[in-house]
Amino acid sequence: MPHAYAPDGTALHYELRGSxxxxxxxxxxxxxxxxxxxVVEDFAAAFTVVTLDWRGTGDSDRPDSDSYSTRGFADDVAAVLDDAGIGRAHVxxxxxxxxxxxxxxxEFPERVGRLVLGCTxxxxxxxxxxxxxVRRALAQGDPExxxxxxxxxxxxxxxxxxxxEGGRREFGTLGDPSMPAHARRRHLRASARHDAWDALVRIKAPTLVVHGSDDTFNPTANAxxxxxxxxxxxxxLVPGARHAYFEEFAEVATPLVLGFLRDGEA
Structure with a gap:
């Protein structure tokens, strides 16, 4: 399993598939x-796809430190691309x-081809x-x-x-069950402290903003x-979709994103 190493030495697991x-x-x-x-195989049919485990998740290291931030995670992405020998990629x-x-x-404009920002x-x-x-629903004392x-x-x-009804019990968007409590707290804090407003005007990459029309977890008004x-x-906007539009509405969302990434159409 390939691992890259962040500037602070954190090991970051990633996978490559497709061409x-x-x-x-x-x-x-x-x-x-x-x-x-x-949906990863649908993208791997058209691209060399890189997926990674954030620090604190999956097969990456799980430091209990102040190294978790959305800006710091971007440096982790750069470390993964460096290790994979990739200079420029769609994101x-x-x-x-x-x-x-x-x-x-x-921060790395020369490394981005086209950019897609989903439900963010x-x-x-x-x-x-x-x-x-929504906050009250997620703050209940009963884990179930x-x-x-x-x-x-x-x-x-x-x-x-x-x-x-089909027997499914596990859903891959509800959080990594193997994460330690300290990593969950630090992920939550990193996301809550995100503020890229001033940086957005520096982004030169052609960008597609995608959102579910019925998303209340990350309200659609952000799009x-x-x-x-x-x-x-x-x-x-993906009509009728909630936060995980890319999975439930893959028949709409995946061709939309692929069209944009391939030739700029959306």
């Missing part, structure tokens, strides 16, 4: 590379991964925060109730029911904020 131009897929908060499992980040992608595109935001100071009802609330923020009830702030961006 063609490089494409980095960046997952959400407290999640490993498995966030992308339902597709969702949720916290979209926040990291903002920093990566701003510019950060609390200028973004739209989730409502109090929290899991259910998170599941319903990710997917529509009908889709959840169909999956569960036009990003699209209007970025110098070269277009926005597309």
């Amino acid at each position: 063609g131009e490089p494409l980095v897929l960046l997952s959400g908060q407290s999640n490993s590379r498995h966030w992308w499992d339902p 597709y980040g969702t949720s916290m991964g979209g926040r990291v992608a903002q920093w990566f595109a701003a 935001s510019p950060g609390a100071p200028h973004g739209v925060e989730r409502g109090p009802e 109730a929290v899991r259910r609330a998170l599941l319903e923020l990710m997917y529509t009830p009908a889709w959840i029911a169909a999956q569960e 036009p904020l990003l699209a209007e702030r970025l110098p070269d961006a277009r926005m597309r």
Whole structure:
């Protein structure tokens, strides 16, 4: 299993699959590379896909230190690309991964071809925060109730029911179950402290902003904020989709993103 090493020595696990131009897929908060499992092969059919485990997740190191931040995660992405011998890549980040992608595109403009920002935001100071009802649902004392609330923020009830009727119990977007508590806390803090508003205007890469129209976990209103702030961006909403639009609505979202990455159409 290949590992890159961040400037502070943290080992970062990553995987390569497919062939063609490089494409980095960046997952959400407290999640490993498995966030992308339902769709990664579709992207690998067209690109050399790089997926990685954030520090604190998967097969990467899990330091209990102040090294967790969205800007720092962007440096981790650069270390992975260096180790893989990739100078320039397209970047597709969702949720916290979209926040990291903002920093990566701003700090390493020469390394980004096209950029896709999915179900993400510019950060609390200028973004739209989730409502109090969502916060209450995620702050319940019953772990199973929290899991259910998170599941319903990710997917529509009908889709959840169909999956569960088919025997599915595990969902790769609900967090890496192997994460230690300190890493979960630090991921949460890193995402909550994100603020790339001033950096967004420095992003030169052509950008596609994608969001589910019914996302309340990371409110849909963040999509036009990003699209209007970025110098070269277009926005597309996926009708009826919640936070995990890229999985439940893959038949819509994946061709949309592939079209943009291949030839700039969306």
